[in-house]
Amino acid sequence: MKKNISTFNELLSTCGQQNKRTYELFQEKEAFLLDIEIEKVRSKVKKSLDAMKEAIHIGLSSNEKSISKQCGDDCEKLQKRYKANEPLFGKLFKKITAYALATIEENLRMGKIVACPTAGSCAIVPSVLVAISEELNISEDEQINALITAGAIGSIVQNKVALAGAIAGCQAECGVAAAMSAGALVQILGGSEKQMVHAVALALKNILGLTCDPVAGLVEIPCVKRNVFLAIHSVTAAELALADIESKIPTDEVVDALCQTGQLMSPMLKESSQAGLAKTKTALKIEQRVLNNI
Amino acid sequence: MKQSSLFDIISPIMVGPSSSHTAGAVRLGLLSRNIYGLTPKKITFKLYNSYALTGRGHGTDKGLLAGVLGIPVDDTRIKNIFDLHEANEVNYQFEFLEDFNRHPNSVDFIFEGTQKMTVSGDSVGAGNVRITNINNFPVDLTGEYNSLVLIYKDRLGILSKVSGIIQTEGVNIAAMNCERIAKGEDASMCMSLDCALNYSIIEKIKRIDDIYLVRHVGKLES
Known part of the structure; x- marks a missing residue:
């Protein structure tokens, strides 16, 4: 029986004792859990990775609108701007933002994406992972290691809180996706396990309290743009952690804070579209228009 | 956990x-x-x-x-x-x-x-x-496992007959839950299994008296 790793503290101590990386522990655990070879686990992860790349590829060249007709052409707009103007933060920023929009817009037009951890937060991990891997020539094996690391982070958080906007708000969806992305990035850039765990804390600390108040109840406003913002947020967390900047509050305690914040958050702000952005004057007009059109 | x-x-x-x-x-x-x-x-x-x-x-x-x-x-x-x-x-x-x-x-x-x-x-x-x-019978099925769903009349020995048949085929039962309207009344059962059952076992289970409905529900692949 493989030991269950249910906290980040346990993760760090197990990595230390066994002299292993997070992805090694988790691919072993998964192989045991599913009763398959480690290579089979990795090939399943590769399937998710390939689907992420395909979604980016297709999304970059589409401007088809969603069922509600509210969203779907932002990726095209952004790429048009980048053709005329180099982005202030350079090529990597350009790729991450474009890939994030490409993915999340594929999602809203009912294209094929990978829930990571959810469909509404599906663009954060892939945009960062794929953009960095292309720019830094990261091998496929290392990309798989990073994606397993991302999955490990999500699964540890999930031990304490369901990754659903209806349970704990957007902090548990896009917020956790950003934490996964930050940790995966530290793994790719050769950081330590300790740095990886701090990247998770830094990413989560700075989105605590993020509500889920989608306009007309759809995964569109504000979800589309939020994926782009939180992809960049995750890079900030990784850069700080790689500089050995530590979260003064340990990662497990940050997760506890997220969990408690989720419990205290009004149900009106948890995917029920009864408050916040969803009940603004303009949102109500959009809602009326959407309900009449579909 | x-x-x-x-x-x-x-x-x-x-x-x-x-x-x-x-x-x-x-x-x-x-x-x-x-x-x-x-x-x-x-x-x-x-x-x-x-x-x-x-x-x-x-x-x-x-x-x-x-x-x-x-x-x-x-x-x-x-x-x-x-x-x-x-x-x-x-x-x-x-x-x-x-x-x-x-x-x-x-x-x-x-x-x-x-x-x-x-x-x-x-x-x-x-x-x-x-x-x-x-x-209208309460059941609990998630698609995570191959499952056997039964609706039957609650009486002594039904569960052991069913689990006995499954055991002889070498299939392990991962989890099980039962509900009944009242003692001796209609009841339902869901068994989560570690592998799929073949057709002949399901036919055997169908032949047990007082079982009204037998369904083998394959696990969801994705």
Whole structure:
């Protein structure tokens, strides 16, 4: 029986004792859990990775609108701007933002994406992972290691809180996706396990309290743009952690804070579209228009 | 505590836009289809609460129909399913309802054809689903395992007969739950199994007296 790793503290101590990386522990655990070879686990992860790349590829060249007709052409707009103007933060920023929009817009037009951890937060991990891997020539094996690391982070958080906007708000969806992305990035850039765990804390600390108040109840406003913002947020967390900047509050305690914040958050702000952005004057007009059109 | 899998987090590969409202809907449809056992001639979908309010915008209606037709969560045909030949072979309709006693993302499948059957389920988050009722009997099916569902008359020895047959075939029972209306009345049972049962075992179980309904529900592949 493989030991269950249910906290980040346990993760760090197990990595230390066994002299292993997070992805090694988790691919072993998964192989045991599913009763398959480690290579089979990795090939399943590769399937998710390939689907992420395909979604980016297709999304970059589409401007088809969603069922509600509210969203779907932002990726095209952004790429048009980048053709005329180099982005202030350079090529990597350009790729991450474009890939994030490409993915999340594929999602809203009912294209094929990978829930990571959810469909509404599906663009954060892939945009960062794929953009960095292309720019830094990261091998496929290392990309798989990073994606397993991302999955490990999500699964540890999930031990304490369901990754659903209806349970704990957007902090548990896009917020956790950003934490996964930050940790995966530290793994790719050769950081330590300790740095990886701090990247998770830094990413989560700075989105605590993020509500889920989608306009007309759809995964569109504000979800589309939020994926782009939180992809960049995750890079900030990784850069700080790689500089050995530590979260003064340990990662497990940050997760506890997220969990408690989720419990205290009004149900009106948890995917029920009864408050916040969803009940603004303009949102109500959009809602009326959407309900009449579909 | 049940250990969570990496693939709860970095999958499924699915058509968007919502894990609970799209992928969850397809998975509920697939499970109901497995329970009903064939493609129905007629089906009515009753969508409740958030499924009713935001379902069309999330393609929940398309997802439910796709599942009932056996189309998996990552199939891009879901987007245009109403134009699909297979969909036109079935007489389907949707009703959008409110019932605050039900889960926010809840649905009834009312199958008609060679037999009538009602299956109810909830989409409980992140694409995970739960079938809660079959013909008004409480059940608990998630599609995570190959499962055996029975509806029978509560009496001494039924459970041991069924588990005995399963044991002789070398299949391990991972989990089991039973419900009954009252002692000696109708009851239901769901068994989660570590591998699939073959046809002959199911036939053997069907021959036990006082078992009215036997369904082997295959686990969901994605």
